[in-house]
Amino acid sequence: MAQLNQYSTLAVSQPRRFDYWKEVVCRHCLSADSKPSSQSDFEGTLQVNQIGALSISTLSSPLHHWVRSEQHVRSDAAEDLWLGFTRNGFGELEQGAQKTRLGAGNLFLYDATQPFRFSLGGTENHLLRIPRQLIAPRLPRIAECTARVLDESRPGAIPLREMCQQAASNPALLQDAGLAQRYASTLLDLLVLSLELQDTEVGHQEKDLYGRVMLYIQRHLSDAQLSLEQIAQAHHVSTRTVTRAFARHQKTPAAEIWKERLNASRHALEQGQVRSVSQAALDYGFSDFSHYSHAFRKAFGVTPQSLLARG
Incomplete structure (x- = not known):
């Protein structure tokens, strides 16, 4: 049976709302420092449910900021990869040498083993926790794919996005453990397919860019x-x-x-x-x-x- 946890900052007094938010998000996601963009009353909701070996957290909140530092990485030795889907959300993600702006409908990855800066706001932001051992053997260069918005024109991206949304909005559909496991397996297959094709396309684009830039330099x-x-x-x-x-x-x-x-x-x-x-x-x-x-x-x-x- 699918596990479901739901939280709302309305459950606590106004002065404690952001601290409560930070505590429940860190408990279900990753340890990090956080601060709100505004000092006004913070209203956020979090829903977490299990899909086989995966879990999906759905956040709706005002814009706020997260920083996972080297100290957090050392004290919270998580190895999961995270797939984000900002259905009606927005923000910015920076990890390693990559930095990207996030808008509604974006799919993106980040890595628990590396520090990051993450700003997030809006409704129905889905964060899918993926145990590293389930995907890293199939994509040895997965760490290079973080903080990059997936191109939805590549095969696999759109059905992956829709399956994330269905899993978050209809957890009752995945009450059966066997069905939930098959659903999770399909999600991973779509993610691998999409990332493999993203890498191929990016490689070709960058090779072509190198030649065009060299010509530009010479001119x-x-x-x-x-x-x-x-x-x-x-x-x-x-x-x-x-x-x-x-x-x-x-x-x-x-x-x-x-x-x-x-x-x-x-x-x-x-x-x-x-x-x-x-x-x-x-x-x-x-x-x-x-x-x-x-x-x-x-x-x-x-x-x-x-x-x-x-x-």
């Missing part, structure tokens, strides 16, 4: 202000996405900009396309001539002046 070498932020804006992505695309090639955007500038200036010197070392520096984004000469010699073993003389 803008004369811009002394060329930066990671400018590149990300020009390609309508975040700086983290650009950095991740380069990391797949064991490179960084800053290092590649520097290398491309030096290579282009060397080519210009060797081909006689510039009349002076200062012109070579300025044409390819270097404003500090002394720094340019030092970097050039370190990279190529010769001075730019020596190549100018040969040209």
Whole structure:
């Protein structure tokens, strides 16, 4: 038979409501520090029910903030993964190098073994606890999928979202233990399918992004202000996405900009396309001539002046 726990801050006096909320959420989810966005009366409801080996918590509340620190991770050695579904909710999640804004209808993951910052508000926010051993063997890189909104256009995402909603809103449907276990197994299959296809798509997108960014860098070498932020804006992505695309090639955007500038200036010197070392520096984004000469010699073993003389 499905277990069901229900809580409301209306059950306690007004001054104690947020403390009560924090206590019941931490008891059923993860230990963390929390604070409300507003000092006004806090009204929240929490429902928790079991689905086979999984549990699902449904929260409705004003916007408030959670921080799970290294200290919390050490004292509360939970290893679960959490699938979130903000049906009518909103907020922001940051974990590791990833940070994402959450809106109504989003599916996302976070990991109990790593610190995080999590802001959450709105109604019918579903948090599904998944024992790590049930999914990690099937997705060895699961830790890389956290704090990222799943693309609902990928197969598996929409039925996964609907099954989360059904499990939360109709717990009586899962009274039978055998049915609940099969339901949980199907949820996990859909999550694995969706994440596998998300990874494939992201990989292709980032590989394509790397090539487009490299072409953009080569076309803008004369811009002394060329930066990671400018590149990300020009390609309508975040700086983290650009950095991740380069990391797949064991490179960084800053290092590649520097290398491309030096290579282009060397080519210009060797081909006689510039009349002076200062012109070579300025044409390819270097404003500090002394720094340019030092970097050039370190990279190529010769001075730019020596190549100018040969040209």
